[in-house]
Amino acid sequence: MKLGLVIDLDTCVGCHACAVACKQWNSSGISGPLTDYHPYGDQPGGVWLNRVRHYEEGVYPNSKTVNLPLSCMHCEQPPCVDVCPTGASYKRESDGVVLVDGERCIGCNYCAWACPYGTRELDTASGTMKKCTLCIDRIYDTRLPEAERTPACVLSCPTRARHFGDLDDPDSTVAELVRERRGYPLLPELGCVPVNRYLPLRPSAASRPSLEHEPGRDELSPAQRSSGPATGQEGAAAERGGAPARSPHRQQPAQPPSQWPNRRIYR
């Protein structure tokens, strides 16, 4: 099993609800408390396991704001686990969640240095490293209703930009999303093999190729033509799942999953 998050950058509105929900749940969860420093002072600070960054892509006026929530990627080759001298940082074999054993942590900060994503924070009150646990104290809690056995950040997201599941299972919602939307990892060149994936922005309406006037659309080979209608209806047909594959690189699902209300397929 390879539990992880899939985050849709196209739907994320950057409201920080996930970060606040994370802080709230984990303050009293297994890694709690997440200490606040000077909470009522001039410069309040503290430990957060999930932070949202805001980027601008392109140059104004042809630019777009992109919100990038960052939490532990639960890497398959986690450098934080490799460098930990005490074995306090470990990756669970059963579900791939990377955790910190507070009893063993000596607070040397080496794992925070080794993590390229900056998702580990030292709690100076407890003297131990704190990080995203994927809410293991929620997701396995059978006392919770089944729909709530999911990380707090996923549950709280008002735009459903966050998805949680087993990325090892090709039939899971998250794996399907990654496949459909070409989900990608961050900083792939560093070789940490992150499990969390990010779904790219859908092309804007202006830049999306028009199906009616796409050059080359009329020059279909006879084989392609016989396999289905090459008209403007094709996109809608594909969404219903009945049309032929429009690209040899993409496999359409036999049954359209209907659990994502904003699911659309673009070329």
Added chain:
Amino acid sequence: MHAPLSVILFTVLSGAGFGFVALFVLADLFAIGGPVERGELLVAALLGLLIITAGLLLSTGHLTKPRDGWRALARVRSSWLSREAVCAGLFFPVAALYLLPYLMGGVEHTAWTAFWALLTALLAVATVVTTGMIYGCVRAVHDWQQSLTPVNFVLIGLGSGAVLLTVVRAGAGADPAPIAALGATLLAVAAASKAAWFSWRHRPAGSTPATATGLTQGVVRLHDSGHSGPTFLDHELQSDQIAKRHPAVAYYRWLVVGAGLALPALLLAAVAAGAGTLWAVLALALVGGGAVLERWLFFAEARHTIRLYY
């Protein structure tokens, strides 16, 4: 990166201490510059142990739980920090076995004493290599991920150890020239290697805002890092801003290479050619200051990939 004084002093002191011990063992074994007398051996052993122990104690200074430092021995198979702790821990009993026959009353070298002597020197150098690899293996810090990082740690450790040994040998009445010549060579190589390290810092990094965010349609610019107060990440990983606040930081690099490494190498060469011991003492002061400045720059200038998210 954040540069705690304890870590700077630890790496400088333990590097110099282990370098000193490694070279002293060779001087003793092969009688470089004359045989080592019992009094000199006692002084050198005390000096070496004092520097190394002070350095290792300082290394626990940045831990939040220094008393649990022994836990760092647990992950030798994957962590360079753990390997360093094990090498340093093994060094003390092995060095004791090397010293024991002398303290019992002085002996001629046999194959057995030579074995412990060489093992002591080997462990001393290995510890410095592991210290360098602690930083050299961090993929998130492009500046550190050079093969020259551990090489520099070893060269500067051995070089500063050689300066100290020159002073000790001269003080004991032995001929300091061969050790001074060795030290001059080591420091000259260290100066060249450190200069190369500085220039390789500027090789292009694979990680860019585009790979950090996956946004490839245009120029990616960070608007807002999403928090208004100070954070642990700011303090610990973004401290290369410290170096940026020093307008003279580019000159510090020349100071390290020139005054901290090359000039002491020249002074030691003069000692090897017959100049007075005072020059070796001056070289010791220069190389000490140079090593501290070098280590401060090493941390303060290091750029972590976190800057792509801040």
